[in-house]
Amino acid sequence: MKRIILLLLSIAFIGGCSAEQSQGEESDYPPDLIEFVAPATPGGGWDLTARSMQRALNNNELVESDINVVNKPGGGGEVGFQYLKNRDSNTLAVNSSLLFTNNELGLSELSHEDFTPLAILATEWQSIAVGPDSDYDNLEAVMEQLKKDPESLKIGVAPGLGNDDHLSFIQAAQEYGIDPSKLDFLVYESGGEVVTALLGGHIDVATMSVSEASEQYKADRLDIVGVSSEERLEELPEVPTFKEQGVDLVFPHWRGVMGPPDMTEEEIAYWDERLQQMVETEEWQTILENNQWDDYYMNAEETEQFMDEQEQTYQELLTNAGLTE
Amino acid sequence: MNRKKYKLQTKIGVLVFLLLLLVIVLANSVYAWNELRQETNDARQLALQTSRSVAGFPAVEEAFENGEGQEADVISEQIRTQVNADRVYIINRNSEIIAGGGEDLNPDARDAYTALVFGGSYVREADKGQEGIIRSHAPVSVDYGDYTSVEGAAVVEYSKAAIRADVWRQTGRTAVISLIVLMIGAAGTVWLSRSIRSDTLGLEPYQIAELYRDRAAIISSVQEGIIAVDNSGRITMVNRAAEELLQLPKNQEGLLIDEVFSSPRKKKLLEGDEVIRNEEIITASKTLIVNESPIAQYGNRIGRVFTFRDKTDMKQMIEAFSDVKTYSDDLRAQSHEFTNKLYALMGLLQLGYYTEAEQMLREESKIQQKHTKMVVDQIKDEKLQAVLLGKAAAASEKKTGFTVDPESSLEAMPEHVTLTSLIIIAGNLIDNAMEAVNGQTTREVSFFVTDIGKDIVMEVKDNGPGMPGHLQTELFQQGTSSKGEDRGYGMTNVKNEVDELGGMIEVYSNLEEGTVISVFIPKEIKKEESRDA
Numbered sequence: 001m002k003r004i005i006l007l008l009l010s011i012a013f014i015g016g017c018s019a020e021q022s023q024g025e026e027s028d029y030p031p032d033l034i035e036f037v038a039p040a041t042p043g044g045g046w047d048l049t050a051r052s053m054q055r056a057l058n059n060n061e062l063v064e065s066d067i068n069v070v071n072k073p074g075g076g077g078e079v080g081f082q083y084l085k086n087r088d089s090n091t092l093a094v095n096s097s098l099l100f101t102n103n104e105l106g107l108s109e110l111s112h113e114d115f116t117p118l119a120i121l122a123t124e125w126q127s128i129a130v131g132p133d134s135d136y137d138n139l140e141a142v143m144e145q146l147k148k149d150p151e152s153l154k155i156g157v158a159p160g161l162g163n164d165d166h167l168s169f170i171q172a173a174q175e176y177g178i179d180p181s182k183l184d185f186l187v188y189e190s191g192g193e194v195v196t197a198l199l200g201g202h203i204d205v206a207t208m209s210v211s212e213a214s215e216q217y218k219a220d221r222l223d224i225v226g227v228s229s230e231e232r233l234e235e236l237p238e239v240p241t242f243k244e245q246g247v248d249l250v251f252p253h254w255r256g257v258m259g260p261p262d263m264t265e266e267e268i269a270y271w272d273e274r275l276q277q278m279v280e281t282e283e284w285q286t287i288l289e290n291n292q293w294d295d296y297y298m299n300a301e302e303t304e305q306f307m308d309e310q311e312q313t314y315q316e317l318l319t320n321a322g323l324t325e
Numbered sequence: 326m327n328r329k330k331y332k333l334q335t336k337i338g339v340l341v342f343l344l345l346l347l348v349i350v351l352a353n354s355v356y357a358w359n360e361l362r363q364e365t366n367d368a369r370q371l372a373l374q375t376s377r378s379v380a381g382f383p384a385v386e387e388a389f390e391n392g393e394g395q396e397a398d399v400i401s402e403q404i405r406t407q408v409n410a411d412r413v414y415i416i417n418r419n420s421e422i423i424a425g426g427g428e429d430l431n432p433d434a435r436d437a438y439t440a441l442v443f444g445g446s447y448v449r450e451a452d453k454g455q456e457g458i459i460r461s462h463a464p465v466s467v468d469y470g471d472y473t474s475v476e477g478a479a480v481v482e483y484s485k486a487a488i489r490a491d492v493w494r495q496t497g498r499t500a501v502i503s504l505i506v507l508m509i510g511a512a513g514t515v516w517l518s519r520s521i522r523s524d525t526l527g528l529e530p531y532q533i534a535e536l537y538r539d540r541a542a543i544i545s546s547v548q549e550g551i552i553a554v555d556n557s558g559r560i561t562m563v564n565r566a567a568e569e570l571l572q573l574p575k576n577q578e579g580l581l582i583d584e585v586f587s588s589p590r591k592k593k594l595l596e597g598d599e600v601i602r603n604e605e606i607i608t609a610s611k612t613l614i615v616n617e618s619p620i621a622q623y624g625n626r627i628g629r630v631f632t633f634r635d636k637t638d639m640k641q642m643i644e645a646f647s648d649v650k651t652y653s654d655d656l657r658a659q660s661h662e663f664t665n666k667l668y669a670l671m672g673l674l675q676l677g678y679y680t681e682a683e684q685m686l687r688e689e690s691k692i693q694q695k696h697t698k699m700v701v702d703q704i705k706d707e708k709l710q711a712v713l714l715g716k717a718a719a720a721s722e723k724k725t726g727f728t729v730d731p732e733s734s735l736e737a738m739p740e741h742v743t744l745t746s747l748i749i750i751a752g753n754l755i756d757n758a759m760e761a762v763n764g765q766t767t768r769e770v771s772f773f774v775t776d777i778g779k780d781i782v783m784e785v786k787d788n789g790p791g792m793p794g795h796l797q798t799e800l801f802q803q804g805t806s807s808k809g810e811d812r813g814y815g816m817t818n819v820k821n822e823v824d825e826l827g828g829m830i831e832v833y834s835n836l837e838e839g840t841v842i843s844v845f846i847p848k849e850i851k852k853e854e855s856r857d858a
Contacts, residue, residue: 101443104439104443104445104447105439105443105444105445105446105447106373106445106446106447106448107445156472160444161442161443161444161464161475162443162444162445166443167443170442170443180442181418181434181438181441181442182418183442184474185474185475186469186471186472186473186474187444187466187472187473187474187475188471188472193471193472197471197472202471202472318439318443318445319438319439320435320438320439320442
């Protein structure tokens with residue numbers, strides 16, 4: 001018995017030592033080179049977010065270290081997230097709601113619990129569009145038709161089911177009292193193809209992000225019948241929100257930053273401070289404006305809470321748990 | 326000790342059996358639990374993979390395109406048998422079965438929702454009444470060229486009851502093996518307790534404990550010294566008497582004989598292979614008689630027990646006893662002589678020879694007075710007076726002239742010189758001298774004692790035939806005597822007593838002239854003598 005106690009004591013002692021040591025090392029943070037993972041191909045939303053952060057942080061001398069953006073495309077973010085999970089705190093990654101949906105749809109074993117949330121930075125908004133010559137020129141008309149006969153309209157979405165484009169439409173339909181399982185979604189490979197299908201009359205309705213739709217809208221190739229934001233958007237002042245048209249839903253397509261698991265308090269505090277300063281810079285504001293993003297900043301603590309809520313929401317949405325049989 | 330004494334066999338048996346039972350039950354439970362978890366996990370994995378592959382079969386996609394489910398039916402059933410699933414079936418968007426299936430099938434639209442609406446593939450465990458099932462969904466996505474659309478889902482079901490049954494079957498097999506182990510264990514227990522009992526000569530542990538307790542008391546109460554050694558010469562037991570007799574320090578158990586005894590003779594004796602019977606060994610002060618008896622088990626000697634008896638004690642008792650007997654004999658002889666003299670006196674008186682009678686009385690009393698006076702005046706020690714008077718009487722009986730040298734003088738003897746010592750030393754010397762002069766025509770023995778100086782000096786002189794040289798050197802060894810067999814202890818005893826008192830003996834003997842033996846006894850005992858022989 002005595003020996004066991006001694007052993008435990010010595011283990012505790014060694015543990016204590018190593019804990020102190022690692023705390024001592026933390027004063028070296030941040031390292032000379034920081035890696036930002038964009039879990040997608042260059043040019044996408046995640047890639048854009050990562051590179052914008054890199055620019056805003058380095059140009060404003062908020063972070064002295066070199067920042068490297070690494071693209072890890074595949075599996076709807078899965079490849080990049082798996083990569084991050086096995087890195088140390090020198091690596092961060094951009095994330096979005098796919099972190100939850102992938103898990104729920106059997107595409108990933110990861111959840112937000114596996115990482116250290118640092119911030120939510122910005123959000124895009126979702127839009128619902130119809131063809132330029134459509135019979136339905138507002139969201140209410142679309143929803144009424146679907147309520148009457150859910151299978152009567154073909155809805156285009158890209159590049160797969162379960163993304164925010166898809167989910168926002170499902171949730172809107174649910175809010176309007178439509179059974180989402182009857183809806184007829186056609187899955188296209190890219191947003192471009194959806195627009196083409198809409199123009200060609202192959203589909204009746206399309207769901208996509210505002211940034212994807214607005215260009216075509218301005219070129220008058222489609223008509224946006226609603227946006228998922230709280231208030232009308234500055235760049236599309238004539239387009240009403242979902243809420244204005246009887247669909248009580250605000251749906252952000254947010255983007256955030258997270259680190260690998262087990263980051264220390266000190267490291268979290270470092271990024272909390274820097275990112276807060278970053279979103280206030282002029283450069284970041286310009287980036288938001290250029291990309292038609294809205295500021296959606298939350299600090300690390302708020303992000304953690306937001307993530308928990310979002311996970312709950314997405315889970316209910318995906319399993320139809322909100323509906324009773 | 327009111328506690329109930331269980332038999333050793335019962336104790337070991339119950340304990341080992343219970344332990345074995347506990348271990349086996351635990352091991353089996355852990356195994357079964359693990360197995361159940363493992364199998365459930367495997368079933369989940371297999372269900373997910375199977376539903377995904379079924380969903381991907383061209384025949385399944387065709388079934389949606391053509392509305393003909395026969396081929397998909399065949400494939401579903403084929404897959405079902407291959408992966409040993411309970412059910413494999415395809416549902417459309419309205420959760421209606423279009424291929425595969427099974428009895429009592431009732432697709433769960435709610436469970437299929439995530440697959441049908443979001444194209445998710447997943448495994449969920451559903452509780453269907455008492456029987457749980459593991460059910461996996463994978464979306465069937467039909468490619469229409471420009472776009473794809475989720476048209477249905479492939480579903481694979483495993484029944485938890487079937488998994489449990491499988492685990493039970495396997496656990497049953499290990500349980501049988503466990504039972505055999507338990508049997509072997511039980512047999513082993515019986516064998517073990519028997520083996521222990523045979524080691525303990527059939528005694529129960531509490532009996533052994535009693536024996537051990539009693540043995541310690543018995544052995545320490547024995548007057549004989551006892552030493553037990555094992556076969557390697559290691560001492561396993563020494564009793565108190567042995568410690569005293571051999572003057573050993575305490576706690577010699579565990580040491581080798583070699584380390585305990587320094588004298589080569591003892592070592593040789595105790596380490597030798599010969600059985601010792603009444604061997605004598607002599608220590609500084611004592612003569613010990615050693616006996617040996619072997620400790621045997623299964624007919625082999627595994628150790629030896631030595632016993633030591635003090636011969637000196639015994640012998641001294643015998644000697645003292647025989648000396649006392651001699652004195653009573655001497656006194657009887659003297660009284661006999663007096664009786665004779667009284668008869669002679671009576672004869673003279675009856676015959677009327679009064680002058681002669683008077684003369685005789687005067688002479689007798691003069692002799693008596695002379696003896697008594699000399700002894701009493703010059704030798705103040707009562708112990709020696711008694712010895713000398715007794716001897717004088719004995720000498721007078723034997724018609725031997727016994728004179729105490731007029732030069733003798735002795736104050737009281739010091740305390741350490743006991744009566745026994747004196748009787749042994751003086752008595753034996755005088756007896757020997759009187760025996761030596763037996764064959765002479767004039768027999769003269771004289772005794773001289775003085776305590777002038779540091780020593781008490783006693784000298785006994787006779788006019789006997791003297792001793793040849795070799796007898797003089799062997800004089801004090803046991804059994805040396807010119808008087809034949811079974812004699813010769815007297816001088817050895819004298820020697821021992823003198824040694825005990827720290828004195829010395831000188832012998833001066835001339836053939837045809839006689840012998841003078843002088844004994845020197847120091848008045849004070851020298852401290853710290855070396856005692857081991």
